[in-house]
Amino acid sequence: MKVIHDEERNNTLFTGEVNMKATKSTMRDIPSINSLLDIVMKEPEFTTISHEIVVYILRKTVEETRDKVKQNPHMEISKWDLAEKAKEALRSLIKPSLRKVINATGIVLHTNLGRAPLGEKAAIMMQDVITGYCNLEYDLATGKRGNRYENIVEKLCLLTGAEDAIVVNNNAAAVLLVLSALAHKSEVVVSRGQLVEIGGSFRVSEILEQSGASLVEIGTTNKTHIKDYEKKINEKTALILKVHTSNYRIIGFTSQPEDKELVALAHSHELPIVYDLGSGTLLPINKEEWHEPTIGQCLATGIDIVTFSGDKLLGSGQAGIIAGKKSYINKLKTHPLLRAIRIDKLSLVALEGTLIEYIEGSAKQNIPVQCMLRRQPEELKELANKLAQMLQELTQYGWEIDVIPLNSQSGGGTLPGVNFESFGVSVIAMDKNAAQLEEKLRKYTLPIIIRIQEGRILFDMRCLSVNDLKTIQTACMTIAQEAIQ
Ligand SMILES: *Cc1c(COP(=O)(O)O)cnc(C)c1O
Numbered sequence: 001m002k003v004i005h006d007e008e009r010n011n012t013l014f015t016g017e018v019n020m021k022a023t024k025s026t027m028r029d030i031p032s033i034n035s036l037l038d039i040v041m042k043e044p045e046f047t048t049i050s051h052e053i054v055v056y057i058l059r060k061t062v063e064e065t066r067d068k069v070k071q072n073p074h075m076e077i078s079k080w081d082l083a084e085k086a087k088e089a090l091r092s093l094i095k096p097s098l099r100k101v102i103n104a105t106g107i108v109l110h111t112n113l114g115r116a117p118l119g120e121k122a123a124i125m126m127q128d129v130i131t132g133y134c135n136l137e138y139d140l141a142t143g144k145r146g147n148r149y150e151n152i153v154e155k156l157c158l159l160t161g162a163e164d165a166i167v168v169n170n171n172a173a174a175v176l177l178v179l180s181a182l183a184h185k186s187e188v189v190v191s192r193g194q195l196v197e198i199g200g201s202f203r204v205s206e207i208l209e210q211s212g213a214s215l216v217e218i219g220t221t222n223k224t225h226i227k228d229y230e231k232k233i234n235e236k237t238a239l240i241l242k243v244h245t246s247n248y249r250i251i252g253f254t255s256q257p258e259d260k261e262l263v264a265l266a267h268s269h270e271l272p273i274v275y276d277l278g279s280g281t282l283l284p285i286n287k288e289e290w291h292e293p294t295i296g297q298c299l300a301t302g303i304d305i306v307t308f309s310g311d312k313l314l315g316s317g318q319a320g321i322i323a324g325k326k327s328y329i330n331k332l333k334t335h336p337l338l339r340a341i342r343i344d345k346l347s348l349v350a351l352e353g354t355l356i357e358y359i360e361g362s363a364k365q366n367i368p369v370q371c372m373l374r375r376q377p378e379e380l381k382e383l384a385n386k387l388a389q390m391l392q393e394l395t396q397y398g399w400e401i402d403v404i405p406l407n408s409q410s411g412g413g414t415l416p417g418v419n420f421e422s423f424g425v426s427v428i429a430m431d432k433n434a435a436q437l438e439e440k441l442r443k444y445t446l447p448i449i450i451r452i453q454e455g456r457i458l459f460d461m462r463c464l465s466v467n468d469l470k471t472i473q474t475a476c477m478t479i480a481q482e483a484i485q
Pocket residue numbers: 170171172173198202243244245246247276277278279308309310311319320412413
């Protein structure tokens with residue numbers, strides 16, 4: 001292979017050609033698929049993987065190498081290195097990529113970490129249903145076809161005071177269904193201050209457009225009055241939509257009409273009022289400056305339809321729940337979209353298991369989200385002291401361990417700006433900066449997700465169990481020890 005020096009390259013008119021020659025000779029060094037196959041298939045762990053898949057991975061590895069050679073014609077190529085790369089790719093193919101992680105961020109509903117963790121009852125019920133058959137749409141009393149929603153609906157009505165309910169895939173789908181069934185080709189009046197975008201690109205305006213309804217924006221970002229609604233209601237109006245501004249709060253000079261006023265206005269025009277609650281809680285959550293109304297309280301004001309997520313404050317799996325007046329819910333039940341966005345049996349079982357906890361009065365203890373949001377600072381401080389004690393050994397490696405007060409967030413588009421007083425452990429490692437330590441923890445066998453603040457890493461106690469503390473201890477010890485080896 002010819003090595004081209006920079007000087008020579010500058011003097012050559014045909015640099016391209018010279019480069020190509022160099023490239024070609026290296027290209028020839030790339031091992032054949034068959035020779036790689038021989039090496040890779042010596043590993044017993046891959047012998048059951050189909051030949052096509054192995055060859056596909058080998059081809060991809062070779063392609064990638066070819067691309068690299070084009071960039072860097074002088075690189076060295078080793079058959080063994082390539083085989084190792086292919087083995088890594090095969091291993092990652094058979095290893096689950098969706099894994100359990102430890103949430104030490106203190107954010108209870110972390111959308112990137114799967115929102116609500118499921119309660120134990122729901123998990124056990126799911127396990128039962130996953131591994132066998134179930135009476136999803138089979139009536140055990142009569143031996144005839146049954147209704148997928150029946151059992152859930154009764155529980156939802158009991159817990160919210162709604163006349164009727166229906167459950168779909170998620171809350172975005174719930175809003176889409178309501179608007180499609182009740183407002184297609186008609187107008188929907190929404191306050192400008194409520195035209196929200198929720199993470200994962202759910203935009204109220206776009207969902208409205210998708211449903212075939214047209215949006216009538218009223219008021220201003222900070223203020224909307226009842227007369228703004230009144231002025232825009234006409235014979236084309238199908239409904240008034242209220243949207244919970246779940247992930248932000250406008251503070252200062254603001255106002256929105258009371259639910260009671262909106263209900264009176266809508267009903268005086270014989271229109272329904274629909275409230276997209278976003279998270280929706282069955283139990284009241286009161287912090288000094290914040291009172292999150294329950295789903296039941298919303299419906300009690302006369303709101304006709306509410307929609308909310310299953311995996312936010314409710315604490316179940318992904319689901320979208322629509323509850324309210326029977327006459328409107330009936331229109332949803334016959335809409336063709338319902339079939340396209342229907343909930344699957346696993347989410348349905350998770351939801352039933354979760355609702356049973358609320359009916360039994362044990363939600364505050366047994367629904368992880370409800371329990372975590374209610375953990376008191378004293379309890380969290382005790383837990384932080386415990387972790388700090390468990391990490392004491394690290395001080396001999398020069399690590400600094402401190403217990404500090406923190407503010408945690410509910411997150412996931414719920415209770416915006418509400419602080420939940422918490423406690424945590426802050427850690428500084430001697431030989432690593434916070435970003436390096438964060439990466440080590442994130443890439444640990446059981447990944448630990450943390451926050452960084454002012455050059456320290458923080459373990460917030462709000463979402464951690466005693467078992468999690470043990471994992472954190474082992475992870476930190478491993479990281480500290482590997483540093484000195
Ligand atoms: C979260 C949220 C949604 C979307 O709910 P998904 O269950 O994620 O589909 C819609 N509207 C509001 C106000 C929300 O907070």
